[in-house]
Amino acid sequence: xxxxxxxxxxxxxxxxxxxxxxxxxxxxxxxxxxxxxxxxxxxxxxxxxxxxxxxxxxxxxxxxxxxxxxxxxxxxxxxxxxxxxxxxxxxxxxxxxxxxxxxxxxxxxxxxxxxxxxxxxxxxxxxxxxxxxxxxxxxxxxxxxxxx
Amino acid sequence: xxxxxxxxxxxxxxxxxxxxxxxxxxxxxxxxxxxxxxxxxxxxxxxxxxxxxxxxxxxxxxxxxxxxxxxxxxxxxxxxxxxxxxxxxxxxxxxxxxxxxxxxxxxxxxxxxxxxxxxxxxxxxxxxxxxxxxxxxxxxxxxxxxxxxxxxxxxxxxxxxxxxxxxxx
Numbered sequence: 001x002x003x004x005x006x007x008x009x010x011x012x013x014x015x016x017x018x019x020x021x022x023x024x025x026x027x028x029x030x031x032x033x034x035x036x037x038x039x040x041x042x043x044x045x046x047x048x049x050x051x052x053x054x055x056x057x058x059x060x061x062x063x064x065x066x067x068x069x070x071x072x073x074x075x076x077x078x079x080x081x082x083x084x085x086x087x088x089x090x091x092x093x094x095x096x097x098x099x100x101x102x103x104x105x106x107x108x109x110x111x112x113x114x115x116x117x118x119x120x121x122x123x124x125x126x127x128x129x130x131x132x133x134x135x136x137x138x139x140x141x142x143x144x145x146x147x148x
Numbered sequence: 149x150x151x152x153x154x155x156x157x158x159x160x161x162x163x164x165x166x167x168x169x170x171x172x173x174x175x176x177x178x179x180x181x182x183x184x185x186x187x188x189x190x191x192x193x194x195x196x197x198x199x200x201x202x203x204x205x206x207x208x209x210x211x212x213x214x215x216x217x218x219x220x221x222x223x224x225x226x227x228x229x230x231x232x233x234x235x236x237x238x239x240x241x242x243x244x245x246x247x248x249x250x251x252x253x254x255x256x257x258x259x260x261x262x263x264x265x266x267x268x269x270x271x272x273x274x275x276x277x278x279x280x281x282x283x284x285x286x287x288x289x290x291x292x293x294x295x296x297x298x299x300x301x302x303x304x305x306x307x308x309x310x311x312x313x314x315x316x317x
Contacts, residue, residue, distance in 0.1 A: 001198035054219035
């Protein structure tokens with residue numbers, strides 16, 4: 001019982017904190033983000049396992065975490081409002097070639113990052129070639145180029 | 149064959165819908181098994197809290213609460229609630245099989261005397277009367293795993309009581 005409660009508590013806490021920190025935080029992993037990720041992993045490991053190194057504990061914990069993940073993915077399908085809360089909604093950063101400055105500022109994205117995505121995914125050279133750019137819920141930026 | 153079909157439709161992909169359907173069904177069964185495991189864990193079937201994980205036995209006024217299901221290398225406790233009228237020296241004996249299965253990390257309160265005998269370990273406590281049931285807690289840790297084992301404990305001169313327990317790996 002204790003293992004399931006520990007697992008669920010950490011799962012929901014991490015979900016809350018990652019949602020609250022905004023989409024960019026762990027999306028593009030800079031070396032510092034990577035270190036941060038390792039520290040989070042190390043810290044939660046203690047909270048999750050305590051002093052219990054038994055195999056049963058590990059199995060119950062893993063099943064609890066993965067089960068919660070599967071369960072929540074179903075909840076989000078049945079009840080779209082939960083999806084909007086847990087996964088967020090896509091943000092349009094560039095609409096019809098026009099940059100939404102407020103969207104950029106609020107989601108902590110620079111123009112340069114849109115250009116990076118445009119170069120990497122579409123081979124575009126400058127902003128004027130972008131028709132739409134959308135910050136997706138998975139933290140990636142998708143680019144739709146203008147017709148040439 | 150599946151590949152050929154896919155190619156005929158113009159998309160070159162190794163699809164096998166029939167096999168995919170089988171995998172999807174298997175996944176649903178796996179999810180059900182996972183849900184069952186979580187429910188069992190909540191009930192205490194995997195030890196560490198929950199109604200199934202602990203059990204208690206009575207021995208002439210004293211109540212022994214022991215881990216019915218515990219885990220290897222994981223801290224747990226055995227508590228003995230003495231009868232309210234207990235006073236003077238009270239002895240608790242944990243049988244040989246118990247001592248073989250568990251390492252006793254600490255005892256609260258500290259016993260005034262400890263003895264090893266052919267029957268097991270004997271702990272003596274000084275108990276002062278004065279209302280309420282004195283509680284003695286043994287902090288134990290399973291040192292090997294065992295599927296279904298019966299051990300005994302004895303409080304004072306009462307007959308030994310049996311405790312059957314499972315130690316999960």
